[in-house]
Amino acid sequence: MSRVALKHIVSPRGGGAAAIAAITGALGTSVRVEDADGRVLHGAGDAAGTARYPVLHGGEPVGWVSGAEGAQAVAELLAHLMSKDAERRALGTEVLHLYREVNLIYSFSEKLAALLDLDRVARLTLQEARHLIPATDGAVLLLDDDTGTLSTLAGFGQVLPALAGLRRAHGIIGSIVASGVAEIVNDVDADPRRVRDRSGLRSLLCAPLRVGERVIGAIALGSAASAAYTAAELKLLNTLALQTATAIENARLFERTIQAARDREALLAANKEMEVARAKLEREFELAATIQAQLFPAELPAIAGYDVAARNRPARQCGGDYYDALPYVDGRVLLCVADVSGKGVPAALLMSHTQATLRALLGGPRTLQALAAQASELLYASTAANKYVTAALLDLDIATGAARFVSDGHADCLLVRADGTAARLASTGAPLGLLPPGLPYDETAISIGAGDCLVLFSDGIADAQNETGEEFGDGRLLDLVIASRTQSASAMVDRVFNAIDAFAGSAPQFDDVTILVLRRTGA
């Protein structure tokens, strides 16, 4: 409330002094002006005893004018000047109030512009709103477009921040969010949209947070007093809401940008890790392939009266196939095709281990069964439980063609006679290194005559697949080797590989392919 002082009015700067002088000068008289407490503000004591007129302001005497002629006119003039001064001051107070608001909004905008964090934007908004508009409760609510629910980003007081399950178009705040139009509700309990009776809030001021035509939430202020809010305050809240909505959008955009950058970094890091892992794997494959390649005999030994050929083609993910032809004492030779479990370097190492074991044992045990049993025992003792080797072993008496065959869980092998008949050489025992020692290995005795072909191979041949997932199968292989039985061993090897490649087409080779052909040429 502006103060209006009679003292100020009658001062030279207040304008009253000149007016009094004009009146008294014109009338040739004098007046005395006192304030309500009797202090003389103008004139001298000689006006005492004459007529006394009150200077009325707001119906109350704020001073007195004494004197003869003109005193009443001066009193009325001073009352008029006081009234004008009061109006001026009221206007000034209003302007000052508005200016304070403008200044606060201005500084609010400046502060908001510096914030890129949602919570801080919401807290600052409530802090400023509370500063400008009296409230016992307040909340900044954000709308989830997908679910239509409103969640509280920041709040103060007991009621508004605790409101749960708010939804668009539901309740007072929800309907304001849906309509996008700010409202004053000065009797909450009488509003049919209310979701709670006697919540403790009697008045509510709520403005939607709008970005263009889109409503992203709301800011609500509440008061325990009824009819607490005015249209001017609603306008003010709307102004704050507009700036807050923009700041929230900016903060969200910033968050999204930061998140996208983080995602990109994470993706790059993951890519890099993958690249490192891939390179490591690649090196491992190369190492495995090198180890594997070195294990194969550079050249198969010449066996008098026989034609021998073999080939291995490792899969991309290096497996563990192995073949060998090892002549040993008294005109005998051990032929072998093996397939070790696992892939990569571990498989290559196991293959190396198997080769060393077989070579070390060669010529020691009396029978091929005993050799297989000992090899299995050694591998079992020196490898992990899940490591094993399937192997097809043939111990051949070169001169007679009498042979003993042991298959340690290996794929069936083939013996094709010169007349085109064929026999499958099935497994005679468990894979090497898989089971504890003591299990017996059977053996198959065979005789290889002139023109007969023995074909040892790994399961990579029968399991080779074409683009539709169909397997090459044992039947195709059998037909092929029967048809090629009169050709050289190397020609048969070539035909098998060509047939597999023609069958597979563009389908990748996923397992090692190994074949060893022994064809008896002489009697």
Place this chain on the structure above:
Amino acid sequence: MSTILIVDDEAHIRMLIQQALEELEDAGVDLVTAANGEEALAAIESARPDLVFLDVMMPKVSGFDVCRRAKHELGLSDMYIVLLTAKGQEFDRQKGYESGADLYMTKPFDPDGLLAKAREVLGLQTT
């Protein structure tokens, strides 16, 4: 008795500042206003204010000129001069200090800050 001179060519700003400082009148402070640089210099010479709130951007005689003449030509170095200017013209700050201003405030100013500054300069307690 202290005197504050308020100088601005915009009447509503003068009124605002007057209003913001109104309560100082109770402490015996005289509030004097001037609507341009020439009036300001005349008021400075006649009223010898203790504190001047001085707008910078005024036609004919600018706030810088008033400040420089008061401080340097009239030798009123004890007179505290606060230059007021619109936000965004901060590049003038250096020029303001060179002209002898004691403080530089930007509009929109905080009315309470203005009052506090006046109390501080005049050595008045907060009521």
